[in-house]
Amino acid sequence: MKIYFAPLEGVTTYIFRNAYNEIYGHVDKYFSPFLSPVENCPMTPRERKDIAPENNRGINLVPQILTCRSDHFIDAAKELHAMGYSEVNLNLGCPSGTVCAKGKGAGFLKDTSSLRKFLDDIYSYAASDGMNISIKTRLGYQEPEEIYTLMDIFRDFPISELIVHPRIRTDFYKGEIRKEYYAYALEHANCPLVYNGNIFSCEDYDSFSRTFESTLDPVMLGRGLVSDPSLAEKLKGKTSETDFLKLKRFHDTLYHEYQKVMSPDINVLYKMRELWTYWQVLFEEKDRDIKRLLKAKKYAEYEEVASRLLSVTN
Numbered sequence: 001m002k003i004y005f006a007p008l009e010g011v012t013t014y015i016f017r018n019a020y021n022e023i024y025g026h027v028d029k030y031f032s033p034f035l036s037p038v039e040n041c042p043m044t045p046r047e048r049k050d051i052a053p054e055n056n057r058g059i060n061l062v063p064q065i066l067t068c069r070s071d072h073f074i075d076a077a078k079e080l081h082a083m084g085y086s087e088v089n090l091n092l093g094c095p096s097g098t099v100c101a102k103g104k105g106a107g108f109l110k111d112t113s114s115l116r117k118f119l120d121d122i123y124s125y126a127a128s129d130g131m132n133i134s135i136k137t138r139l140g141y142q143e144p145e146e147i148y149t150l151m152d153i154f155r156d157f158p159i160s161e162l163i164v165h166p167r168i169r170t171d172f173y174k175g176e177i178r179k180e181y182y183a184y185a186l187e188h189a190n191c192p193l194v195y196n197g198n199i200f201s202c203e204d205y206d207s208f209s210r211t212f213e214s215t216l217d218p219v220m221l222g223r224g225l226v227s228d229p230s231l232a233e234k235l236k237g238k239t240s241e242t243d244f245l246k247l248k249r250f251h252d253t254l255y256h257e258y259q260k261v262m263s264p265d266i267n268v269l270y271k272m273r274e275l276w277t278y279w280q281v282l283f284e285e286k287d288r289d290i291k292r293l294l295k296a297k298k299y300a301e302y303e304e305v306a307s308r309l310l311s312v313t314n
């Protein structure tokens with residue numbers, strides 16, 4: 001079974017990926033948070049740092065691109081190819097208002113004739129440069145039925161993998177997965193299909209597999225894998241427990257690595273707070289400590305609470 005780590009902007013940074021890969025592993029592919037190429041600038045220095053091969057050693061990384069301009073996509077893909085990447089991923093799922101207003105991400109799904117032209121351009125480039133292009137998409141912008149037309153379009157291109165998050169733009173990341181529309185995609189795809197959405201446990205994985213009468217392999221996980229970093233290992237049948245010693249090591253590595261590259265202190269604490277909003281599910285009945293942690297403004301207070309939380313459970 002192959003497990004892919006979904007891109008989570010602000011969370012799955014190169015620092016996170018390195019710590020995760022070293023301490024947990026069992027992830028076959030990582031997708032970078034999106035790069036946003038603009039005219040004459042395929043990526044910002046910050047984006048470049050995140051995907052630089054020297055910052056991602058031993059990590060099978062696929063850089064993701066967010067744009068509705070094929071010339072910008074191709075410029076970025078060429079640069080990534082020169083850096084050694086042989087696959088890039090197109091973001092057709094981002095639901096953010098500013099992104100969609102510019103016709104990008106999920107906002108691109110409503111303009112299917114431009115989308116087709118865009119795909120014509122980028123897959124012609126891909127053939128000429130030996131590049132694989134995968135796509136990460138939602139079911140549609142306004143209605144899940146849009147997937148019918150989208151699948152017709154996708155079938156015309158050599159998509160290396162089609163990752164489907166079975167929601168529409170207005171769902172953002174909430175609400176029930178629209179299962180029957182994923183089943184439609186599964187039936188009508190002529191390329192490898194990757195399921196993504198709401199897998200937080202092995203039981204969730206089994207339940208979705210039963211629903212789709214299909215082994216979800218590969219499968220992409222995002223929030224579930226951040227919340228319980230042992231989940232990949234559990235899904236692969238290598239462990240049944242969440243290892244809190246490992247979680248402490250993971251936490252400490254992230255905390256120290258972020259301290260090396262971020263300032264002032266409060267920015268490191270913001271970063272750690274975001275992670276704790278995911279990890280808190282592992283700490284039942286520790287609400288008071290979690291609340292303190294999420295409010296901590298000084299390292300000393302943060303460290304006191306974090307080390308108590310992480311050691312009590314060992």
Ligand SMILES: Cc1cc2nc3c(=O)[nH]c(=O)nc-3n(C[C@H](O)[C@H](O)[C@H](O)COP(=O)(O)O)c2cc1C
Nearest residue numbers: 006007008009033034165196197198199221222223
């Ligand atoms: C904070 C956050 C940031 C995200 N950033 C990206 C991104 O940069 N690119 C992308 O394709 N999806 C992004 N996503 C969507 C996730 O990759 C994933 O599709 C979504 O969380 C559903 O999968 P999950 O239920 O396994 O988390 C983001 C989601 C969240 C919550």
